[in-house]
Amino acid sequence: MARLIPLSRLGFRYAPGATFCSYALVGALVLAGQAPQVRSTTEGVYSDGQAGRGQTLYKVQCAACHGVAMEGTSGPPLAGDSFLSNWSAQPLANFVDKIQKTMPFNLPGSLSRSQSTDLAAYVLQAGKFPAGQAELSEAALARVVFPVANVAGSSLSRPEGNLAELMRAIAFPNSNIIFNVQLKDPGAQTKKPPAAAPFDYVEWGSTVYPGWLAIDQAAVAITETAPLLLTPGRRCQNGRPVPVDRPDWKQYVKELAEVGKLARRASQARNYDAFIDISDKLNDACANCHKVYRDKGGTEGSGATRCQPAPEGK
Ligand code: HEC
Ligand code: HEC
Structure with missing residues (x-):
C-alpha cells in the first residue's frame, strides 16, 4: 500500500500560466518592499466600456444557459447570494480562469483571456458592483477579490461539488x-x-x-x-x-x-x-x-428543470 502515497502526490499542483505568474508578481512586489494592495470588487475595478464588450459576448455565448439576467437556466445563476458565497473572498483571477478554462460548458477553452476578463467585468456590472475609470487588467486580477460572504457551516461540512x-x-x-x-x-x-x-x-x-x-x-x-x-x-x-x-x-x-x-x-x-x-x-x-x-430533456448540463420536484399529483 505504500506505493499509493507517492503516486497520489503526482498531482500537478501548479497550473502553468496565469495563476503561476500572478503569484510571481505578488512575490516580486513584496520583495520590492511594496505590499500588494488588495482591492475589493466593490471599488470600481472595471470600466463601463469593458463591461459593454462583455455583454455582447455574454448574449451570444452565455445567456442561453445562465439566463439573460444571469438568473440561471440550465447553468447556475451568476448573480445573487449563492453565486456570491461560491466566490467569497476569492481573487478575480480565479473567476476569470473558471470562465476561460471551463466555459462555455459545451465548448471550453474557446475564449481568449481578454474576452474572459471582459465577461467577468460584465458579470460584476450585472451584479451591481460599480464601474470605475480603468479597465480591469491582467495585472490587477490577482489583487482584486470578491467580498467576504456570510457562509453558513464549517468549511468541512460544506459541500465542495455540485x-x-x-x-x-x-x-x-x-x-x-x-x-x-x-x-x-x-x-x-x-x-x-x-x-x-x-x-x-x-x-x-x-x-x-x-x-x-x-x-x-x-x-x-x-x-x-x-x-x-x-x-x-x-x-x-x-x-x-x-x-x-x-x-x-x-x-x-x-x-x-x-x-x-x-x-x-x-x-x-x-x-x-x-x-x-x-x-x-x-x-x-x-x-x-x-x-x-434528472432526465428532463437535453444533454449534459442542459437541464433547466433538473432537481425540481415533479408537479403535484404525479
Ligand atoms: C451549455 C450551457 C452553458 C453555457 C453556454 C455556459 N455555461 Fe457557464 N455553466 C454551465 C454549467 C452547467 C455550470 C455549472 C458547472 C460548472 O461550474 O462547471 C456553469 C458554471 C459557470 C460559472 C461558475 C458559477 C459559480 O457559481 O461557480 C461561471 C462563472 C460561468 N459558468 C460563466 C459562463 C460564461 C461567462 C459563459 C459564456 C462565455 C458560460 N458560462 C456559458 C453551463 C453553461
Ligand atoms: C436520489 C437521486 C439520485 C440517485 C439515487 C442517483 N442519481 Fe445520478 N443524478 C441525480 C441528479 C438529480 C442528477 C443531475 C445533477 C445535476 O444536474 O447537478 C444526477 C446526475 C448524474 C450523473 C451526471 C450526468 C449528467 O447528465 O449530468 C451521473 C453520471 C449519474 N447521475 C450517475 C448515477 C449513477 C450511476 C447512480 C446509481 C449508482 C445514480 N446516479 C444515482 C440523481 C440521482
Whole structure:
C-alpha cells in the first residue's frame, strides 16, 4: 500500500500560466518592499466600456444557459447570494480562469483571456458592483477579490461539488465496477504485473486490489456515500438546491444504499451469480431517481428543470 502515497502526490499542483505568474508578481512586489494592495470588487475595478464588450459576448455565448439576467437556466445563476458565497473572498483571477478554462460548458477553452476578463467585468456590472475609470487588467486580477460572504457551516461540512460532479466522482465509476461483474468474473482474474506507463488508474488499480477486492470496495463506496446525496447546501449544476428534504428523494437515496449493502454481502460471499440481479437493482436505483429529477430533456448540463420536484399529483 505504500506505493499509493507517492503516486497520489503526482498531482500537478501548479497550473502553468496565469495563476503561476500572478503569484510571481505578488512575490516580486513584496520583495520590492511594496505590499500588494488588495482591492475589493466593490471599488470600481472595471470600466463601463469593458463591461459593454462583455455583454455582447455574454448574449451570444452565455445567456442561453445562465439566463439573460444571469438568473440561471440550465447553468447556475451568476448573480445573487449563492453565486456570491461560491466566490467569497476569492481573487478575480480565479473567476476569470473558471470562465476561460471551463466555459462555455459545451465548448471550453474557446475564449481568449481578454474576452474572459471582459465577461467577468460584465458579470460584476450585472451584479451591481460599480464601474470605475480603468479597465480591469491582467495585472490587477490577482489583487482584486470578491467580498467576504456570510457562509453558513464549517468549511468541512460544506459541500465542495455540485450534484453532477458528485455523481461523476463516485456513483459513476463505482457502479460501473459493479455492472462490469456481469461481463467478467472477478474470481477468474489472472494475476497481472502492475500496468506500465501510460498511467491508467483502472488497469493499474486492478493489479493492486485485484478481483473481488475491487467489487468489495465499490459496494462500500456506493453504500457509504449515499448519505452525501442528502448533504444540506449542495446545488445541482443548474444552481437549484438538491431537494434533500423531499420524502421521495430520501427514499431514492435509501434504496441506493440498500442495493449497495446487497452488493457488499454478495461480494463478500464471492457470489458471482448474484450480480445479474444486483446489477438490475442497482440500475433501477439510479434510474428511478434520474427519471424524476434528472432526465428532463437535453444533454449534459442542459437541464433547466433538473432537481425540481415533479408537479403535484404525479
Ligand atoms: C451549455 C450551457 C452553458 C453555457 C453556454 C455556459 N455555461 Fe457557464 N455553466 C454551465 C454549467 C452547467 C455550470 C455549472 C458547472 C460548472 O461550474 O462547471 C456553469 C458554471 C459557470 C460559472 C461558475 C458559477 C459559480 O457559481 O461557480 C461561471 C462563472 C460561468 N459558468 C460563466 C459562463 C460564461 C461567462 C459563459 C459564456 C462565455 C458560460 N458560462 C456559458 C453551463 C453553461
Ligand atoms: C436520489 C437521486 C439520485 C440517485 C439515487 C442517483 N442519481 Fe445520478 N443524478 C441525480 C441528479 C438529480 C442528477 C443531475 C445533477 C445535476 O444536474 O447537478 C444526477 C446526475 C448524474 C450523473 C451526471 C450526468 C449528467 O447528465 O449530468 C451521473 C453520471 C449519474 N447521475 C450517475 C448515477 C449513477 C450511476 C447512480 C446509481 C449508482 C445514480 N446516479 C444515482 C440523481 C440521482
